[in-house]
Each structure stands twice: as structure tokens, then as C-alpha cells.
Amino acid sequence: MATILTLLALLSKFVGVVFLFAAALGVTRFKDTLQRMHAATKAGTVGAIFVMLGVVLQLQRTDATVVGLAAIAFLLITIPVAGHLLARATYISGGSISGLAGDDALKGVLPREERPLEERIFAQLASQAEEEREVEGRRRRRG
Amino acid sequence: MIETLDMIVGWAAAGLLVFLLVPLAMTFVRMVIGPGYADRFVAVDMLTGIAVAIAALTAGATGRREFLDVGLAIALISFVATCAFAAFLERKGR
Numbered sequence: 001m002a003t004i005l006t007l008l009a010l011l012s013k014f015v016g017v018v019f020l021f022a023a024a025l026g027v028t029r030f031k032d033t034l035q036r037m038h039a040a041t042k043a044g045t046v047g048a049i050f051v052m053l054g055v056v057l058q059l060q061r062t063d064a065t066v067v068g069l070a071a072i073a074f075l076l077i078t079i080p081v082a083g084h085l086l087a088r089a090t091y092i093s094g095g096s097i098s099g100l101a102g103d104d105a106l107k108g109v110l111p112r113e114e115r116p117l118e119e120r121i122f123a124q125l126a127s128q129a130e131e132e133r134e135v136e137g138r139r140r141r142r143g
Numbered sequence: 144m145i146e147t148l149d150m151i152v153g154w155a156a157a158g159l160l161v162f163l164l165v166p167l168a169m170t171f172v173r174m175v176i177g178p179g180y181a182d183r184f185v186a187v188d189m190l191t192g193i194a195v196a197i198a199a200l201t202a203g204a205t206g207r208r209e210f211l212d213v214g215l216a217i218a219l220i221s222f223v224a225t226c227a228f229a230a231f232l233e234r235k236g237r
Binding site for chain 1: 152156163172179180181185195199203206211212214215221228230235
């Protein structure tokens with residue numbers, strides 16, 4: 001019995017690491033923020049849960065099982081919520097949806113900025129620097 | 144028999160721990176180069192998932208249960224951090 005559980009633990013940990021590897025590959029290779037999020041939240045969650053399950057099966061102690069199962073339940077509850085919030089914020093703040101195959105189904109449902117946040121911040125900084133340069137030039141001409 | 148199997152499983156956990164450094168590095172690269180803020184936040188979320196797995200595998204490799212608590216704490220903090228990042232992005236995005 002213990003031998004079977006130990007072998008199951010080994011298999012579970014290996015499956016979890018393979019899933020984490022796939023998630024990292026998706027985060028690196030996909031071309032769109034929301035596609036990367038799809039890889040990171042789903043495959044990443046499954047990988048972490050399988051690794052945790054494998055360690056619980058390996059240790060075979062009551063305290064480890066309780067903490068491990070609590071961690072698994074917590075991951076299952078929170079990662080969908082966090083992923084939803086982050087995806088919604090990405091859409092609203094104007095992140096790229098260039099990888100979309102069909103129509104933008106959220107058009108008119110959620111407000112959406114034209115340009116992503118970093119572009120707007122850089123444009124604002126550039127206009128501020130321009131204004132300062134103008135003020136400086138005016139002062140120099142007067143002096 | 145059981146003792147050798149336990150030892151093998153412990154060493155396997157250590158080996159998988161080393162193997163996990165590859166996804167960690169790939170996600171870190173995405174966090175550094177990621178074109179937008181959203182990409183970086185997604186990469187940070189993924190990094191905490193890998194950190195939970197690393198804490199669990201450390202518990203398996205050393206046989207100490209306390210590292211599972213570390214994994215649980217990292218999962219807790221990552222949820223709050225991701226919510227804060229999302230709120231920042233949504234508020235600044237308007």
C-alpha cells in the first residue's frame with residue numbers, strides 16, 4: 001500500500017512539473033496578454049496542485065495532509081478570481097487583443113481605452129517634459 | 144525496500160526542484176521583457192505558482208512539513224498581490 005502511494009506521489013509530482021513547464025512555455029511564446037494569462041492561470045494551477053498532491057502522498061502524515069489539502073483548496077478558490085480580475089483590468093486598461101479570432105464580444109459591455117496604459121503614461125511624461133522645456137526656453141529668452 | 148524507495152522519492156523531488164528552475168527562468172524573462180504592465184503582472188502571478196510548487200517540492204526533498212506552510216503562505220500573498228495589481232491597472236486605465 002505504502003509502495004503504491006509512494007509511486008503515485010512520484011508520478012503526480014512529475015505530472016505537475018510537466019504542467020508547470022507547459023505553462024511557462026505558454027507564458028513565453030504566446031503573442032497576446034490574454035493568451036498568456038490563459039496559459040499561466042490554467043496550466044499553472046494544475047501544475048502547482050499536482051505537485052502539492054504528490055508531496056502530500058509522499059509524506060503520508062496527518063499534519064502534512066491537512067496543510068496540503070488546505071493549500072490546494074485555497075488555490076482552487078482564489079486563482080479563478082484573481083485571473084478574472086486581472087483579465088478584466090487588462091481589457092479595460094486597453095491591453096492588446098490582437099490574438100482574437102472573432103469579434104470583440106465585450107465591445108459596449110465594458111469601457112475600454114484605445115491605447116495601453118504604458119503608452120499613455122509615456123505620452124503624458126513626454127508632454128510634461130515638452131512643457132517644462134518651453135517654460136525654460138521662455139525664461140532664458142527673457143533673461 | 145521501503146527505505147530505498149523513500150530515498151529515491153526524496154532524490155526525485157530534489158531533481159524535479161532543479162528542473163523547475165527552467166520554467167522559473169522562462170517566466171522571469173517574460174516579466175523582464177513583457178511589453179506591457181499586464182504581461183508583467185501575469186508573469187508575477189505565474190512566478191508565485193511556481194514558488195508554491197518549489198516550496199512543496201522542498202518539503203518533499205527534505206521531509207520537513209513546515210515548507211508546506213510556506214507554500215500556503217505564498218498562495219495567500221499571491222492572491223492579494225494579484226488583486227492589488229488588477230485594481231491598480233483598472234483604476235489607472237480610465
